[in-house]
Amino acid sequence: MKIVVCVKQVPDTTNIKVDPETGTLKRETAGTVMNPFDMYAIEEGLRLKEKLGGTVTVVSMGLPMAKDMLKIAIGMGADEAVLLSDRRLAGSDTWATSYALAKTCEKLGYDVILFGKQAVDGDTAQVGPSTAAYLNAPQITWVKKIREINEKEIIAERLMEDGTDVVKASLPVVLTVVKEINEPRLESLKGKMRAKKYEVPTWTLDDIAGDEAMVGVKNSPTRVNKSWTPVREFGKAELISGADAAETADKLYVKLKELGFVK
Amino acid sequence: MANKDDFRGVWIVAEQRNNQLHKVSFELLGKGRELADKLGVKLSAVLMGNKVQDLAKELVAYGADTVYVADNPKLAHFNDELYTDVVAELAAKHKPEIIITGATAIGRAFFPRVSIKLNAGLTADCTDFELDMENRNLLQVRPAFGGSLMAKIMTPEKRPQMSTARYKVFKPLAKDDSRKGEIVDAGVNVDAMQPKSQFMEFIPEVETTINIAEADMIVSGGRGIGGADNFKVVKDFAAAMGCAVGASRAAVDSGWIPYSHQVGQTGKTVSPKLYMALGISGAVQHLAGMQSSDIIVAVNKDPEAPIFSVAKVGVVGDVFQIIPALTERIKKGC
Ligand SMILES: Cc1cc2nc3c(=O)[nH]c(=O)nc-3n(C[C@H](O)[C@H](O)[C@H](O)COP(=O)(O)OP(=O)(O)OC[C@H]3O[C@@H](n4cnc5c(N)ncnc54)[C@H](O)[C@@H]3O)c2cc1C
Ligand SMILES: Nc1ncnc2c1ncn2[C@@H]1O[C@H](COP(=O)(O)O)[C@@H](O)[C@H]1O
Numbered sequence: 001m002k003i004v005v006c007v008k009q010v011p012d013t014t015n016i017k018v019d020p021e022t023g024t025l026k027r028e029t030a031g032t033v034m035n036p037f038d039m040y041a042i043e044e045g046l047r048l049k050e051k052l053g054g055t056v057t058v059v060s061m062g063l064p065m066a067k068d069m070l071k072i073a074i075g076m077g078a079d080e081a082v083l084l085s086d087r088r089l090a091g092s093d094t095w096a097t098s099y100a101l102a103k104t105c106e107k108l109g110y111d112v113i114l115f116g117k118q119a120v121d122g123d124t125a126q127v128g129p130s131t132a133a134y135l136n137a138p139q140i141t142w143v144k145k146i147r148e149i150n151e152k153e154i155i156a157e158r159l160m161e162d163g164t165d166v167v168k169a170s171l172p173v174v175l176t177v178v179k180e181i182n183e184p185r186l187e188s189l190k191g192k193m194r195a196k197k198y199e200v201p202t203w204t205l206d207d208i209a210g211d212e213a214m215v216g217v218k219n220s221p222t223r224v225n226k227s228w229t230p231v232r233e234f235g236k237a238e239l240i241s242g243a244d245a246a247e248t249a250d251k252l253y254v255k256l257k258e259l260g261f262v263k
Numbered sequence: 264m265a266n267k268d269d270f271r272g273v274w275i276v277a278e279q280r281n282n283q284l285h286k287v288s289f290e291l292l293g294k295g296r297e298l299a300d301k302l303g304v305k306l307s308a309v310l311m312g313n314k315v316q317d318l319a320k321e322l323v324a325y326g327a328d329t330v331y332v333a334d335n336p337k338l339a340h341f342n343d344e345l346y347t348d349v350v351a352e353l354a355a356k357h358k359p360e361i362i363i364t365g366a367t368a369i370g371r372a373f374f375p376r377v378s379i380k381l382n383a384g385l386t387a388d389c390t391d392f393e394l395d396m397e398n399r400n401l402l403q404v405r406p407a408f409g410g411s412l413m414a415k416i417m418t419p420e421k422r423p424q425m426s427t428a429r430y431k432v433f434k435p436l437a438k439d440d441s442r443k444g445e446i447v448d449a450g451v452n453v454d455a456m457q458p459k460s461q462f463m464e465f466i467p468e469v470e471t472t473i474n475i476a477e478a479d480m481i482v483s484g485g486r487g488i489g490g491a492d493n494f495k496v497v498k499d500f501a502a503a504m505g506c507a508v509g510a511s512r513a514a515v516d517s518g519w520i521p522y523s524h525q526v527g528q529t530g531k532t533v534s535p536k537l538y539m540a541l542g543i544s545g546a547v548q549h550l551a552g553m554q555s556s557d558i559i560v561a562v563n564k565d566p567e568a569p570i571f572s573v574a575k576v577g578v579v580g581d582v583f584q585i586i587p588a589l590t591e592r593i594k595k596g597c
Contacts, residue, residue: 011408036529094375095384120528122407124387126375129343133379138459139343141372155463160368161476162280163467165341169460179529180522221384221421225402227414237561237577245584252560252585253592255576259558261480261537262504262593 001054001151004105005045005114006131007038007073009066010121034069037116040177043184045114046077048149054111055079059104061089061097067200074195075187082108086204091217094122098130100215103208105135111151115176117142125176132174140167144180267399269358270422273299276309276350276364276374277322280341284318287365289435291428292326294392296436298361298401301394305329307359309449311349313339316446323444326436330446331357335453340465344458346373349451351380359423361401363389366427378425384418385425388532390432390555400424409528410551430476431534432555468523475524480506480537483526483553486513487542487563487582494519497541500586503593509533509553511543527552541582545570562586 011030045056058073060066061084070081084104092100105113113135115128125141132139144164145157151171158165159178187195205212213219240255242248256262275295277288292308299306308327310319312334319330333349346369354362354377362377364370366388378385391404395417401424403416418424468474475481482504484497494514501508509526510519526533528548538556543549545561545568553559554573561574562582571577578585 093384094387095378098375098379120409122387123409123528125371126378126385126387129372129375130379130385133347133376139372139376140460141343142368157466158368162474163465165465166463167460168463173460221418222386223417223419225415225417227407227412229411230406230413237571237574239577239579241579245580246588248578248580249585249588249592252576252578252589256537256560259537261558263596 001048001052002109002111003045003048003054003056003114004108004110004112005038005041005056005058005073005078006101006127007042007058007060007069007116008035008119008121009033009060009062009069010035010119032065032069034072035116035119035121037118037120037177037179039116039184040179040181041114041116042073042076042078043182044146044175044177045112046185047182048112048146052149052151057082057108059084059101059108061085061092061100061104064202067202070200071195071198072187074198075191076185077188077191081198081200083200083202084208085202088205088212089215091220092215093220093222094124094126094130095222096215096220098127099134100205100208100210101127102131102134103210104203105131107208111171111173112149112154113137113172113174115174117176117178128174128176135172135174137172137174138169139174139176140169141176143175143177146181267420267422270360272304272307272357272359272361273302274307274309274354274359274362274423275327276362276370277318278365278367278369279310279312279315279318282312282315282318284321285365285367285430286435287367287428287430288322289325290431290433291363291365292322293435294428294433295363296326298392298394299328301396302360302399304360307331307357309333309350309353311338311346319446321438323446324438324440324442326442328444330444331449332446333449333451333453337453337456340462341369342458342460342462343373343376344460345453345456347376347380348456349449349453350377352451353449354381354423360399362423362425363392363428366429370427374425374427381423381425383421383423383425385427386416386418387427389426389428392426392428401426406551409548410554411547429532429534429555475507475509475526475533476531478507478533479535480504481509481526481533481535481553481556482506482539482541483509483511483543484514484520484541485511485543485549486517488514488519489542491519493583496583496586496590500590500593503590506537509538511546511549540570540574541586543570544568545573
């Protein structure tokens with residue numbers, strides 16, 4: 001079984017600062033982490049391998065510094081990692097990123113491709129399904145449990161708003177996973193030692209036989225026209241207070257009634 | 264390549280589960296009507312399902328000029344590939360300039376596939392739309408980085424312009440059963456389509472509590488609640504009010520309440536009429552999931568807590584002193 005996991009390096013959103021002049025994020029100062037959802041995708045890939053045999057290859061498209069993140073995946077137990085890094089890819093939107101990831105998966109070969117539900121920088125959740133579309137592969141998004149899987153097909157549970165859909169699909173298949181699916185393992189000592197020595201191969205657009213006209217900021221269909229930080233004003237809230245907690249509760253009650261929330 | 268000017272019309276892809284329309288479809292018809300009128304074009308809806316003719320009439324009553332219906336037993340349940348193929352085939356034939364669907368579990372699963380098939384861009388989870396009339400460009404407003412940043416996205420060259428849009432941010436038009444619209448067969452050969460995945464069964468959420476994504480009133484507890492047992496204060500209050508229970512990630516990570524209750528960037532996005540935050544500081548990732556609520560009420564000990572910057576009503580104080588007293592008041596009912 002060939003298992004590919006796509007992981008993204010994202011700015012550490014707990015630490016994000018905004019440039020007051022331009023209204024854009026100061027990515028440089030934020031530090032980077034592995035997209036939290038992608039840890040669950042790696043873990044599920046490792047579990048599939050433990051069950052069915054095969055290899056787990058972790059793929060990321062990004063800057064050279066993403067190599068460190070890929071080494072974490074090696075430390076967790078992934079067999080191989082590939083960094084897709086090329087200046088021509090810079091500024092790709094989800095349409096272009098998915099194309100490049102699809103070409104990478106084609107080159108690697110795949111039975112199951114795993115994605116995190118969404119990346120916490122853009123929050124689009126589009127790259128998984130879009131990659132599936134380029135590969136003309138079936139997809140099961142928001143997977144919270146793999147019920148059964150063999151060389152030919154998979155039965156998985158997907159998290160919908162009103163409950164769970166159970167879906168069967170033939171392999172090769174693309175899955176995007178949610179947090180409920182597992183509890184990601186930490187890097188093992190043995191894994192860390194291997195990661196230390198592991199040289200992450202870097203591929204360019206040429207290595208995946210990618211078409212230059214399909215990638216990069218110029219060819220991405222969507223453009224950021226403008227970005228800004230939402231202004232939040234203190235002092236807009238109507239403050240309710242009383243002499244003691246009981247009086248405050250009373251006043252809050254009256255307010256909720258006035259607003260029509262209590263009869 | 265097709266010419267940009269060959270594309271005209273605004274489309275909404277409606278969503279139904281168990282032959283009931285999702286309310287986001289009505290909201291999008293409301294916004295879609297406005298966009299279509301400005302652009303001077305028709306507003307159409309696409310409807311997929313099994314025996315859904317009655318739903319088509321509802322879409323007309325909520326603002327659609329035309330409804331393309333793909334009615335087939337194979338469409339009884341959501342299927343990523345069938346939905347993709349139907350919408351992509353229809354759009355390739357009729358060439359709308361804008362196609363929007365709800366940013367729901369369904370919309371966000373299949374719309375990316377459609378966008379690849381149509382060779383178009385896609386903007387996720389939009390919270391507002393504007394028009395650049397000169398170029399007929401749709402300006403798509405969306406939050407990123409968990410709401411720390413807002414961005415306006417454009418698709419200047421490619422058509423159609425595609426987006427998924429957030430539930431509960433747009434207002435539906437009043438239902439008008441006398442509205443006239445045409446309901447036409449989509450003319451797509453669903454029987455010939457052979458998806459590589461199949462729906463097998465649906466398991467409804469076993470929880471008896473109210474689903475927070477749908478609830479009109481939510482009360483959420485955060486780290487300030489301090490423990491699983493203490494959550495009773497929140498739950499009792501919710502029971503008295505008849506509202507759903509939400510939580511911050513800190514409360515979920517502490518194991519006080521299951522993940523299905525988490526509100527925020529990595530939890531659910533909610534937009535109720537009333538959102539009460541108890542012992543929640545209001546980190547950007549939490550705000551991302553609830554700041555479009557109509558009325559936010561915050562109870563927090565710390566007057567500097569960022570939650571007060573989005574709250575309409577604020578109480579600086581101790582949850583454990585105020586909320587039980589409030590619960591009693593509500594139970595007494597006067
Ligand atoms: C990638 C990423 C994704 C995230 N996703 C989410 C998400 O989806 N949802 C989410 O909520 N968070 C999310 N977070 C976490 C977020 O950054 C915050 O850590 C979290 O929201 C804090 O929860 P809290 O407000 O309950 O806790 P705290 O920030 O610790 O706040 C507790 C508050 O309770 C008040 N308090 C304490 N005792 C009392 C009392 N007795 N009465 C009244 N007030 C009291 C305190 O003054 C304080 O303001 C995410 C973080 C990251 C990095
Ligand atoms: N540059 C990238 N390299 C590798 N995987 C990615 C990249 N961007 C997105 N992904 C994958 O796609 C998922 C969804 O990302 P997004 O569509 O950006 O929200 C992530 O959880 C990753 O698994």
